[in-house]
Amino acid sequence: MNKHTDPDQTLLKMPSLRAVKSFVAAARYQNFTRAAEALCVTQAAISRQVRELESFLGTPLFNRAGRAVELTRAGSIFFDAAQLSFINIAQAADRIRMDFSNLSRRSLTLCCSPAFSALWMSHRLPSFFSANPDIDLNLVTTQNFLSMEPGVDPDVFITKLSRVRSGYVSLPLFHDVIYPICTPAYLDAHPEISTLNGLRQAVLLNLSPYGRSQVAEHVDWGVWLAIHHLDHKNRSQDGFHYFNANDYNMLIQMVLNSQGVALGWDHLVKPLIEAGRLVRPVQEEVILEETRHYLSYREDKADDETVNLFREWFLAQCDIFPIN
Structure with missing residues (x-):
């Protein structure tokens, strides 16, 4: 019945x-x-x-x-x-x-932060596409990796979370190395920033922690200077302004426009330094040895050729030898 x-x-x-x-x-x-x-x-x-x-x-x-x-x-x-x-x-x-579909073209969905996509991925992707012309890449950016839209199941995550969600295998990548950056022109106009005390009085472009609660730690100018035994609040009343924003891409663009000094995450800004567009006014840095970035890929696609090709390419870009 x-x-x-x-x-x-x-x-x-x-x-x-x-x-x-x-x-x-x-x-x-x-x-x-x-x-x-x-x-x-x-x-x-x-x-x-x-x-x-x-x-x-x-x-x-x-x-x-x-x-x-x-x-x-x-x-x-x-x-x-x-x-x-x-x-x-x-x-x-x-x-x-x-x-x-059964089409010959293959696709891969990658999820990372907006800053990582703009400053790390964008100028490296041509080499991936040249080596893999039959793979289409779908890039999704977010700061909120733990709460994404329903139906979005990336093949690969690049995050600072060792466990982004169940069903994924995580590979440790690099530590964060953080140091001040500015343009050569800004340094020429403000030679005093070549010392930590002088740097503290500059226009400091600061990455706000707002909306970044999922990051295990947050290093802003207050934290960075405190590690070097300086108080960023103890600035001259006649000094330059202090600018806060939670958009790192915007801060980098302001730095490139010679509007001040920001903290640079080495894996994001190193190409700009190598190209001579940015410089390090001081050599002091902070290395976060207790945390890493991670590449996480879907466990059910561990044997997927497309995922493996991307994973091996990515690890090679990070100078990490892939483990078979």
């Missing part, structure tokens, strides 16, 4: 997806004719579908003024929700096509 299935009230309350699709196109282009062209249908079909949706919802979604249309308040509310839903569906479909 077949088990009776009760009506699904959520699905029954859903409007026609075809009607919603026509509505989203009309709202996006604010014109029924352009919406019809975008969906390869007639303008009459768009009008009919929008009328059907308005009838279903019991309220107008557009104010019509000649050929142009504009959203009503109800239309704006529905458009925000509908557009986001379609984006999520499209992205999920793309991920499924990439992960489960």
Whole structure:
């Protein structure tokens, strides 16, 4: 005997997806004719579908003024929700096509911080693509590795967490080495920053801990100077300003614009120093020997050729010999 299935009230309350699709196109282009062209249908079909949706919802979604249309308040509310839903569906479909299709191209999803992607990954990736032209890379950046959107399951994480989530194998990488950085021009204009006492009086561009609670430790100017037995708060009242931001990419750009001195994480800023764009005004540094960065890859893909190719390339970039 077949088990009776009760009506699904959520699905029954859903409007026609075809009607919603026509509505989203009309709202996006604010014109029924352009919406019809975008969906390869007639303008009459768009009008009919929008009328059907308005009838279903019991309220107008557009104010019509000649050929142009504009959203009503109800239309704006529905458009925000509908557009986001379609984006999520499209992205999920793309991920499924990439992960489960039988096409010859391969793909890999990598997750790391925005600073790591911009300052470490970006200028090294050409060598990976040159060696692996049949691999497409999907890069996801976040500061919140422990709470990501549902459905985002990266093949590889680069984090400072030895255990980013269950089901992943973690390989230790390098320690953090942290030292002051500025441009040659800024150092020429402020020669006093070549000493720690003089450095303390400079424009200090500081990486704020805000939004970085998942990092095991946070080194800002206060911590860095304290390790070298200096108090950053004991600055001259006539000294330069102190700037806080939790966007490291922004701080680096300010440094490159000769706007002050920031702390540089060696693995991120070393290429800029080697290129002569940045210098170390003092040679003092802090090495965090108790913590490391980690490459974590999905345990169920331990034998996946694409993951292994990326892992070996990445470790080689870090001058770490991969363990078979």
